Amino acid sequence: MHALLGICGSIAIAFVILITVFLVMSGVPAIKEIGIINFLFGTKWASTAVEPSYGILPFILTSVFGTAGAIILGVPLGILCAVFVTKIADKRIGAIVSGAVDIMSGIPSVVYGLVGMIVIVPAVRSLFGLPDGANLFSAILVLAVMILPSVISVSETALRAVPREYEEGSLALGATKTETIFKVTIPSAKSGILASVVLGVGRAVGEAMAVMMVSGNVPNMPGIFRSVRFLTTAVASEMSYSSGLQRQALFSVALVLFVFIMLINIILNIAVKKENRS
Amino acid sequence: MKKIKKLIVGAAAFSLLAGMTGCGGAQTAAPGSSSSAEQTVSTDGSTSMESVIGFLSEAYQQKNGVKVTYNPTGSGSGIQAVQEGRCDIGLSSRALKSDEEKTLNGTVIALDGIAVVVNPQNTVTDLTVGQIAKIYTGEITDWSQLGGNDAPIVCIGREAASGTRDGFESVTDTEDMCKYAQELTSTGDVIQTVASNPNAIGYASLASVGESVKPLNVEGISPSEETILSGEYPIQRGFLLVTPKDKALSETAQAFYDFCTSSEADELIRKAGAVPVAK
Numbered sequence: 295m296h297a298l299l300g301i302c303g304s305i306a307i308a309f310v311i312l313i314t315v316f317l318v319m320s321g322v323p324a325i326k327e328i329g330i331i332n333f334l335f336g337t338k339w340a341s342t343a344v345e346p347s348y349g350i351l352p353f354i355l356t357s358v359f360g361t362a363g364a365i366i367l368g369v370p371l372g373i374l375c376a377v378f379v380t381k382i383a384d385k386r387i388g389a390i391v392s393g394a395v396d397i398m399s400g401i402p403s404v405v406y407g408l409v410g411m412i413v414i415v416p417a418v419r420s421l422f423g424l425p426d427g428a429n430l431f432s433a434i435l436v437l438a439v440m441i442l443p444s445v446i447s448v449s450e451t452a453l454r455a456v457p458r459e460y461e462e463g464s465l466a467l468g469a470t471k472t473e474t475i476f477k478v479t480i481p482s483a484k485s486g487i488l489a490s491v492v493l494g495v496g497r498a499v500g501e502a503m504a505v506m507m508v509s510g511n512v513p514n515m516p517g518i519f520r521s522v523r524f525l526t527t528a529v530a531s532e533m534s535y536s537s538g539l540q541r542q543a544l545f546s547v548a549l550v551l552f553v554f555i556m557l558i559n560i561i562l563n564i565a566v567k568k569e570n571r572s
Numbered sequence: 573m574k575k576i577k578k579l580i581v582g583a584a585a586f587s588l589l590a591g592m593t594g595c596g597g598a599q600t601a602a603p604g605s606s607s608s609a610e611q612t613v614s615t616d617g618s619t620s621m622e623s624v625i626g627f628l629s630e631a632y633q634q635k636n637g638v639k640v641t642y643n644p645t646g647s648g649s650g651i652q653a654v655q656e657g658r659c660d661i662g663l664s665s666r667a668l669k670s671d672e673e674k675t676l677n678g679t680v681i682a683l684d685g686i687a688v689v690v691n692p693q694n695t696v697t698d699l700t701v702g703q704i705a706k707i708y709t710g711e712i713t714d715w716s717q718l719g720g721n722d723a724p725i726v727c728i729g730r731e732a733a734s735g736t737r738d739g740f741e742s743v744t745d746t747e748d749m750c751k752y753a754q755e756l757t758s759t760g761d762v763i764q765t766v767a768s769n770p771n772a773i774g775y776a777s778l779a780s781v782g783e784s785v786k787p788l789n790v791e792g793i794s795p796s797e798e799t800i801l802s803g804e805y806p807i808q809r810g811f812l813l814v815t816p817k818d819k820a821l822s823e824t825a826q827a828f829y830d831f832c833t834s835s836e837a838d839e840l841i842r843k844a845g846a847v848p849v850a851k
Contacts, residue, residue: 425724510754
């Protein structure tokens with residue numbers, strides 16, 4: 295039995311190693327051929343032009359800005375929602391909100407994209423008087439909503455884990471409930487909340503389908519109301535048709551994305567460990 | 573805390589993978605191995621030919637009991653798949669390039685008009701190919717320059733390697749010069765976007781143009797079966813069956829090929845919204 299469980303356990307590791315090796319092997323040749331500086335810092339992507347150019351800086355910056363925007367909008371909202379569910383709302387209402395959050399996390403990303411395409415894109419267009427609403431801003435709005443469930447549920451767990459004595463001590467010293475929440479409970483749950491943020495970053499960086507439907511998909515350098523292409527959508531929109539160096543370059547884009555996610559995980563690990571030690 | 577951390581690391585990695593495979597899923601479905609499976613014909617290629625090949629294969633299966641598989645990967649991959657022997661017949665919505673013609677035969681079975689569509693609220697009804705080219709290259713940027721409303725033009729197009737985009741850009745002579753506001757990955761997305769934006773212009777296979785958008789006349793000719801077949805409507809392309817030159821088709825594949833090129837297929841091609849070529 296132990297051996298069987300051991301095998302099951304090692305399957306996960308095997309997949310991680312397999313995917314890493316595969317991505318590195320298929321991603322490195324194109325980077326070598328294009329040159330790492332040209333690839334990472336080139337500002338023009340024209341993979342099917344007569345003289346192709348493979349610069350992915352627009353994708354990298356779009357992914358960074360898009361994720362940052364989603365975090366700025368989504369994280370405060372998510373944390374406050376978690377505070378409401380755990381500390382303010384009475385049990386029944388809290389359960390309803392938690393249930394809604396669970397349902398939200400189960401909605402497929404293509405549905406978010408569809409709603410974004412039919413509701414958010416035209417709304418952004420008329421609200422800001424733009425010729426077209428498919429841009430970075432719409433993508434940020436969709437991503438901000440999409441990271442909510444992970445931020446809320448992880449923050450919720452962290453807030454619930456704060457020992458009752460801390461809050462009782464604070465209240466006994468004369469602090470109001472609001473003061474207790476913001477000065478005692480949230481700081482004590484800091485590492486868990488931080489974890490929820492990083493999880494949100496991971497979700498936002500890795501999302502492809504929904505942003506493809508609302509971001510316009512043109513490889514421009516990012517601007518808030520410009521049509522942009524993310525790292526994920528760069529791979530997804532061209533992979534099915536690609537060939538030769540173009541295909542290899544798409545694998546390289548995927549490799550860059552993979553490195554991004556790995557870095558995020560490492561940062562998370564370090565941050566959480568540091569927090570635990572102090 | 574440790575548990576949560578592990579959960580998060582896993583979830584983050586998983587969401588990356590899920591995001592990527594979610595979109596790649598459709599094209600990774602491998603075609604049925606062609607040579608080993610008796611009584612199956614595998615086709616692979618142009619997404620624009622989906623409805624044409626759908627009608628043909630369904631009718632053929634009912635008639636002869638032979639299953640025809642279709643893997644919608646795009647013209648480029650379809651041609652590559654025939655070259656590598658991964659499918660029996662490749663489907664392409666663009667003409668073969670000269671180096672591809674060395675090893676492959678392309679047979680036009682149908683013509684497809686690419687309609688230039690605008691929002692129904694748009695008052696412009698007629699454009700020349702030159703004007704369309706100027707719109708897409710960014711020389712004409714406002715509908716008022718074309719006699720329409722005073723509003724900026726929003727150019728909607730397809731992703732870089734789409735057969736429709738290739739067809740459109742080669743007819744209008746705007747290859748690699750188009751300045752798109754949006755590059756969408758399917759015909760349906762283009763129609764949906766044009767239908768919801770009064771300033772948008774887009775292009776799509778005539779077969780998939782419905783009530784929600786307004787097709788423009790080009791050079792005074794409205795896109796229809798007659799004007800496409802007669803060659804009057806300028807923005808059109810061929811739907812090709814691609815077969816290897818050096819290797820004969822399997823018996824079942826050859827029978828399907830003959831069926832597609834026979835006059836029997838005309839009505840089916842018409843039903844699918846394309847124009848059958850005269851036999």
